[in-house]
Amino acid sequence: MVPSLLLFFLLAYTTHNASADDRPNILLLLTDDQDVVLGSFDHMPHLKTHLQDKGVTFENGFVHTPICCPSRSQILTGRYTHHGVAHNNSRSGNCYGDEWIHQIENQHTYAIHAKEAGYHTAYAGKYLNAYGYGDDKKVPPGWDRWFGLVGNSIYYDYSIIEGGIGKNMMVQHHGKDYAKDYLPDLLFNQTMKVLDELPEPWLVVLSWPSPHGPFTPAPWAKDTMAGIKAPRTESYNASSEYQEQKHWLLRQLNPISNSTAAEVDTYYQRRLETLKSVDDHIDKIMSKLDDKGQDPVVVYTSDNGFQFGQHRLAMDKRHLYENDIRVPFVVRGPGIPGPRKWSPIVSNIDIAPTFMDIMGLPEAKEGMDGISFWDYVRGKTDHEFQNRRDLLISYHGEADPHCGMADCPPVYDGVWWMPDSFNNTYNCVRTLAVDDDSIYCRFEDDQSFVEFYDIAQNPHQLANDYPTLNQVERQKYEYRLKELLK
Ligand SMILES: *[C@@H]1O[C@H](CO)[C@@H](O)[C@H](O)[C@H]1NC(C)=O
Ligand SMILES: *[C@@H]1O[C@H](CO)[C@@H](O)[C@H](O)[C@H]1NC(C)=O
Numbered sequence: 001m002v003p004s005l006l007l008f009f010l011l012a013y014t015t016h017n018a019s020a021d022d023r024p025n026i027l028l029l030l031t032d033d034q035d036v037v038l039g040s041f042d043h044m045p046h047l048k049t050h051l052q053d054k055g056v057t058f059e060n061g062f063v064h065t066p067i068c069c070p071s072r073s074q075i076l077t078g079r080y081t082h083h084g085v086a087h088n089n090s091r092s093g094n095c096y097g098d099e100w101i102h103q104i105e106n107q108h109t110y111a112i113h114a115k116e117a118g119y120h121t122a123y124a125g126k127y128l129n130a131y132g133y134g135d136d137k138k139v140p141p142g143w144d145r146w147f148g149l150v151g152n153s154i155y156y157d158y159s160i161i162e163g164g165i166g167k168n169m170m171v172q173h174h175g176k177d178y179a180k181d182y183l184p185d186l187l188f189n190q191t192m193k194v195l196d197e198l199p200e201p202w203l204v205v206l207s208w209p210s211p212h213g214p215f216t217p218a219p220w221a222k223d224t225m226a227g228i229k230a231p232r233t234e235s236y237n238a239s240s241e242y243q244e245q246k247h248w249l250l251r252q253l254n255p256i257s258n259s260t261a262a263e264v265d266t267y268y269q270r271r272l273e274t275l276k277s278v279d280d281h282i283d284k285i286m287s288k289l290d291d292k293g294q295d296p297v298v299v300y301t302s303d304n305g306f307q308f309g310q311h312r313l314a315m316d317k318r319h320l321y322e323n324d325i326r327v328p329f330v331v332r333g334p335g336i337p338g339p340r341k342w343s344p345i346v347s348n349i350d351i352a353p354t355f356m357d358i359m360g361l362p363e364a365k366e367g368m369d370g371i372s373f374w375d376y377v378r379g380k381t382d383h384e385f386q387n388r389r390d391l392l393i394s395y396h397g398e399a400d401p402h403c404g405m406a407d408c409p410p411v412y413d414g415v416w417w418m419p420d421s422f423n424n425t426y427n428c429v430r431t432l433a434v435d436d437d438s439i440y441c442r443f444e445d446d447q448s449f450v451e452f453y454d455i456a457q458n459p460h461q462l463a464n465d466y467p468t469l470n471q472v473e474r475q476k477y478e479y480r481l482k483e484l485l486k
């Protein structure tokens with residue numbers, strides 16, 4: 001071989017290697033408390049044109065735990081709750097607790113692995129509900145550019161901890177001026193900035209507070225959805241006949257009064273109005289990326305679903321019903337066909353392992369409970385992902401110890417009542433296969449209560465179908481629960 005030709009090959013080889021950075025950029029877009037089966041997803045036209053029309057909409061996106069902090073810690077690690085992540089929204093429940101900080105966050109998040117893989121990382125927005133309170137403020141490891149909200153979702157009057165690898169940490173306080181302080185816009189502005197500044201390959205997260213309470217829309221969006229009402233599904237304000245077949249907490253609930261219904265409708269409207277900002281941000285972000293010729297893998301999802309009067313639950317999440325455990329789940333990116341609607345189960349715990357495959361770090365999937373969908377979304381056969389029949393759903397009830405309920409005494413007719421109790425603690429197996437579309441849930445309460453729904457036959461989960469199961473079927477689900485809880 002003549003030397004010049006050899007040199008050519010050497011150059012070609014090293015250039016290619018130096019850009020082992022054909023690896024895609026990654027953009028995670030995360031909303032807070034966004035329902036998918038109760039309509040919010042249908043009012044986002046830019047999400048449709050930029051993401052759904054160009055990618056895969058998963059029709060069966062679930063979370064392992066239908067509440068913020070546990071779900072968020074599962075997204076960060078790909079782990080089930082019983083493998084060391086948060087089990088409620090308090091520090092004592094490992095939401096930014098000691099075990100999280102000292103054993104999980106510094107070793108097992110996708111951010112840590114992204115740095116190992118040579119990605120440039122940035123985070124803007126809500127992190128974990130108990131993050132950043134008190135004196136021990138710090139920037140979580142693994143982030144080059146950090147812009148994290150202290151505490152839970154809110155729109156005005158909050159603090160941001162800003163910093164990142166090699167940077168000083170600063171705390172900024174924000175007030176009530178729309179132009180300077182509206183949190184969704186501030187996070188969007190920060191994201192636009194890092195998209196200009198971060199070298200490739202990058203991993204960027206935008207985690208909006210929207211549409212979480214207090215449901216504060218931007219002034220330009222306020223009242224644009226006036227008159228819309230929360231959907232009156234078949235389980236809305238369900239009758240006593242059905243409520244009596246459910247576990248202890250649901251048996252305590254009164255019917256939805258007219259005044260509660262009116263309040264819930266207003267909040268339903270406000271939530272959609274907060275999502276108008278999110279949709280506008282998606283338009284601007286995707287247009288910017290198009291202009292730059294960048295085609296990252298984009299994952300759009302939420303930390304849990306929501307309810308608006310279903311099964312007499314006025315307005316919250318935390319429960320095993322479909323409206324709470326189902327979430328929006330859209331993926332677009334290089335090699336991913338669109339528009340497609342695909343039906344296998346996908347879940348929040350699959351996000352971290354998928355990122356590992358995208359970043360070329362498959363060994364880091366060790367210890368994760370989720371399954372990567374990176375091959376599947378690019379149209380390749382993936383038996384592990386496609387043949388998954390079920391998902392573990394787990395929840396630890398939160399409550400005030402004085403009465404065992406979220407409020408003491410319980411407020412029976414108030415929208416702000418978070419209907420929860422200590423014994424609303426359950427593990428379910430959510431099966432979704434050609435021969436079985438169901439959920440089997442065992443409560444950790446004094447009755448070891450079981451709710452079972454044959455969702456194919458009983459999609460609104462009205463009657464409890466447990467009595468229709470024979471002994472063999474009961475044992476089958478019990479066995480599977482034990483297996484999943486290992
Ligand atoms: C976001 O950036 C735009 C354009 O620079 C600016 O007009 C707006 O006031 C900013 N919003 C916030 C909350 O910082
Ligand atoms: C609630 O509203 C319905 C429909 O508007 C009405 O028929 C009913 O009388 C109201 N109930 C009460 C207690 O006001």
Ligand SMILES: *[C@@H]1O[C@H](CO)[C@@H](O)[C@H](O)[C@H]1NC(C)=O
Pocket residue numbers: 237238239240255256257258261
């Ligand atoms: C809910 O159902 C009860 C009857 O169980 C009824 O009195 C009440 O008006 C209903 N609430 C709404 C908002 O429709």
Ligand SMILES: *[C@@H]1O[C@H](CO)[C@@H](O)[C@H](O)[C@H]1NC(C)=O
Pocket residue numbers: 087088089090092093094397398399400
């Ligand atoms: C969260 O979990 C911890 C530990 O199990 C428990 O002590 C605490 O009371 C829980 N918080 C709530 C609000 O239930």
Ligand SMILES: *[C@@H]1O[C@H](CO)[C@@H](O)[C@H](O)[C@H]1NC(C)=O
Pocket residue numbers: 248403404405421422423445446447
């Ligand atoms: C659930 O908890 C409440 C409050 O602690 C208690 O009164 C009730 O008996 C419990 N029910 C079951 C079935 O465990």
